[in-house]
Amino acid sequence: MALLDIRNLTVKIKTDEGIITIVDRISLTINAGKILALAGASGSGKSLVMQAIMMLRKDNVIYYADRFKLDETDLLKLSSHQRRRIIGENTSFVMQEPKRSLDPSLKIKAQLYEVMPKIKWYRFFTRIKNFIKNTKKQTAVALLHRSGIKDHRKIMNSYPSQLSDVECQKVMIAMAVASEPKILLLDEPIVNLEIASRFQVLKLLDKYSKNDHTAIIIISNDIASIYNFADEFAFMYAGQIVERGSRDQIFKNPRHPYTASLIRSMMALSDPGQNKKFIPVLKGKHPDYKHMPIGCRFGARCRYAKRICNKMPDITMSKNCQYRCHFPLPDGALNSDD
């Protein structure tokens, strides 16, 4: 049974020029202890998917879904208040740019205390015991230790501006796992980090997913860095998931031309033999949300487009992947350069 089960999630945004559909009928499922990576061009609506799962945006945004289940609870049947409570208890979100998401005017200590689960007001004895033992501080220190920060005294007493990017990111992760979430959502956690720090952050997340069976959804454009980290990949283009499947399947035999182009670029970039050579790239640009093409959204840039591509392709399910294309690429298309 899937931990999170979303079917046909649609996100619309109200603007001055009318309502624009950004995320168009995407379906996601994730099991406990698994890692799903969302990749795709910037502006393809990846962050909006996460914000929709967390219900972060309220004004100007309309959400639709056919199914939205979190751990057997059907969230669509609940009122929005209850829904937010359940989501808040079970999921955590680490936003882009750790430095900006921490409160600059509070010490890390205060921010950590704030996210810790509160004890109900009527449990006097627990409260008194905790007060005497200073449990709050111990928990905070334990959290920091678990997220790979050794020098907890210095970190607890400093402001976000005094810390480096990795330290901020680790503090953010510590804050996110404080409530022991079942699902952890991360928006570009390793972008703009240095080489060693990326590895540290990924290792930390891997540990959480293995030990605590936390399901992780990670957004990253850098698919080379998270290649062995994620179990499943979903590629988004223009608000749709164009291909989704297990890592081995997708990177060996991608079906959708867009996925194939991304993987080709990735391979060409990391090929040590071809230095200072031009890399074949995809031409054209990402379509504008106000003027979406009628048929396949990748049509204008697709090499294999035919007349039938004027019709929006449906999702085709195969054994361990699903894709949205009329003419899926055959096996081994990655290595043939046509």
Next chain:
Amino acid sequence: MISSTETIISVSNLCYRNPSSWFTRMFRSDFILKNITFSLQDGESLAIIGEEKSGKSELISAIAGLITPTKGLILYNGQTYENNRQMRAQNFRMIFQDQETALNRKLRIIDILQIPLLINTSMTESERKERIYDTLNLVDLPNSIAKRYPQELSYGQMKRISFARALILNPKVILANKSISSFDPNLRAHICNMMLRLQKERRISTIITTSDLEIARKISDKLLVLCKGEVVEFGDTRKILNNPQNEITQRLLRNYNNEYRYKFKPEKE
């Protein structure tokens, strides 16, 4: 080597310390950059890599002239450019990390590209327009984009506008601070291609700081490894990456090729 005619940039004994009050300096005198010496030949490109807080950004800003070094000299074609603002502005152009905040949202693209020309040259309007369209052509953008505002463009286009702004004065050196890492592979490949083309067609030297070794390998001839403000290794990129001598470089490479990373396997036929 420094005095050879082909040397385009030579940096000698560069030191930089955060400007702070005399009181703080009494207790701490930690230099961010210590005794950096290297030189670049004409047409060569450089990539600077290093760990966190190793002073990469400071080094590149010092070369661009955005910060004044505490000690040491930076020579361009054998002369300093510290007091020669005009020369610095024409030959050293910087591309900033965040493409959204780098462009002024209230100006049209054409105005953004015009400003360097208005300040540094005395061209007539038609000449300016011609130059702008030429430069837009160079970075693969249509001329129609000149009338639009930055927020109407996609990320890749914004980045290319930043490149165009850097290129508009025909500089000899382009400096880019961490400007490729946050893109998807397609866009990265595109920008790498663009940099390579500039290097090959216009003989522009590019100096980049990056944390992606694959990009460094792709678009640079020389590699400079920094650690805590000191140069630990400087030399040919391929040589260093294939056969790192220093412990710090080895550690960087090991961390980069970690277990999660995609490893390129050549096809066996």
